[in-house]
Amino acid sequence: MIELQGLTQRFPGDAGDVHALRDVSLSIAQGEVFGIIGRSGAGKSTLVRAINLLNRPTSGRVVVDGRDLTALPSAALREARRDIGMIFQHFNLLSSRTVYQNVALPLELAGKSRQEISDTVLPLLDLVGLSLLKDRYPAQISGGQKQRVGIARALASKPKVLLSDEATSALDPETTRSILELLRKINRELGLTIVMITHQMEVIKQVCDRVAVLDAGCVVEQGRVIDVFLRPQHEVTRAMIGDVISQELPPSVLRRVESRLGNGRDHVYRLAFTGEGVDQPVLAQAIRRYGLDFNILHGQIDEIQGQAFGSLAIMATGDEADVKAAMAYLQEQGVVVEEFDHVV
Numbered sequence: 283m284i285e286l287q288g289l290t291q292r293f294p295g296d297a298g299d300v301h302a303l304r305d306v307s308l309s310i311a312q313g314e315v316f317g318i319i320g321r322s323g324a325g326k327s328t329l330v331r332a333i334n335l336l337n338r339p340t341s342g343r344v345v346v347d348g349r350d351l352t353a354l355p356s357a358a359l360r361e362a363r364r365d366i367g368m369i370f371q372h373f374n375l376l377s378s379r380t381v382y383q384n385v386a387l388p389l390e391l392a393g394k395s396r397q398e399i400s401d402t403v404l405p406l407l408d409l410v411g412l413s414l415l416k417d418r419y420p421a422q423i424s425g426g427q428k429q430r431v432g433i434a435r436a437l438a439s440k441p442k443v444l445l446s447d448e449a450t451s452a453l454d455p456e457t458t459r460s461i462l463e464l465l466r467k468i469n470r471e472l473g474l475t476i477v478m479i480t481h482q483m484e485v486i487k488q489v490c491d492r493v494a495v496l497d498a499g500c501v502v503e504q505g506r507v508i509d510v511f512l513r514p515q516h517e518v519t520r521a522m523i524g525d526v527i528s529q530e531l532p533p534s535v536l537r538r539v540e541s542r543l544g545n546g547r548d549h550v551y552r553l554a555f556t557g558e559g560v561d562q563p564v565l566a567q568a569i570r571r572y573g574l575d576f577n578i579l580h581g582q583i584d585e586i587q588g589q590a591f592g593s594l595a596i597m598a599t600g601d602e603a604d605v606k607a608a609m610a611y612l613q614e615q616g617v618v619v620e621e622f623d624h625v626v
């Protein structure tokens with residue numbers, strides 16, 4: 283649905299050019315929710331604005347729904363942009379217009395009749411749960427409700443793609459969850475392709491099918507969200523997953539185990555697994571098979587896209603060869619095993 287090919291963006295600056303995107307290539311399929319995550323300044327907004335050519339990249343191609351936007355003359359580009367809706371962190375509503383009038387705005391600009399406008403706007407307000415608030419002004423509604431207006435307005439021109447740039451970053455966790463649920467529902471019911479830009483791994487975890495990690499203008503890693511959580515490759519990815527699922531041992535646990543490490547019998551591991559690969563009690567099997575003592579130090583079972591995802595820190599005690607064999611066995615069963623070597 284969206285093909286980004288070799289996007290590069292340089293901005294001229296006093297201290298030389300800022301290289302905001304470096305040869306970014308991504309392929310986003312029809313109907314998926316695709317996340318792009320990165321730290322502040324990574325180039326996320328520049329990238330999302332390249333998809334509808336609000337920023338024209340210095341080089342590279344943007345193909346949306348089979349059309350090369352970078353090659354279109356401006357009138358055709360304006361037309362093509364109707365297929366791409368966008369929502370923003372700060373909602374960008376007009377304060378002098380009611381909820382209804384904000385949603386109606388793109389239709390008015392497109393020259394639609396009053397009747398056509400109301401035929402489109404009323405069902406959209408119903409979809410986003412704002413029918414009762416249609417005559418309120420932005421100052422009279424909550425942040426979550428404002429974002430619902432933003433979503434309805436973005437959907438008014440019946441786009442095929444919705445771009446979301448930090449749309450939940452100004453909202454509290456509970457409101458964030460309800461907005462993400464709404465976006466998921468729209469994705470399912472309307473078959474809309476959604477590109478979610480965020481700096482929060484929690485958002486990726488809750489709503490995205492696939493994710494690309496952007497760092498200093500480069501895509502450093504991408505894949506199915508569950509796979510990236512299971513086997514993060516890049517240090518930035520690990521750090522961002524750590525915000526959601528701890529990758530380190532808490533200091534209190536560390537203090538308890540520290541003195542026992544390095545004796546050749548006690549080893550601390552982090553195990554990561556999903557319900558997809560690990561449906562048997564593999565941990566219990568490994569313990570029995572190799573006659574070890576296992577002590578669970580710390581753990582979290584979570585859910586990613588309806589799939590169980592577990593992360594456990596364990597201490598395994600036994601003969602070195604048995605411990606290693608047990609870990610190899612777990613790996614064969616699809617568990618990702620990593621020794622906490624920095625603890626030693």
Ligand SMILES: Nc1ncnc2c1ncn2[C@@H]1O[C@H](COP(=O)(O)OP(=O)(O)O)[C@@H](O)[C@H]1O
Pocket residue numbers: 293294300301302320321322323324325326327328329
């Ligand atoms: N219009 C611009 N002119 C100059 N530099 C810019 C412009 N837009 C973004 N940048 C720079 O490009 C880099 C990436 O910015 P941005 O895409 O906004 O990052 P993010 O959204 O990931 O925080 C930053 O160093 C930023 O200062």
Ligand SMILES: [Mg+2]
Pocket residue numbers: 326327328448
């Ligand atoms: Mg940004």
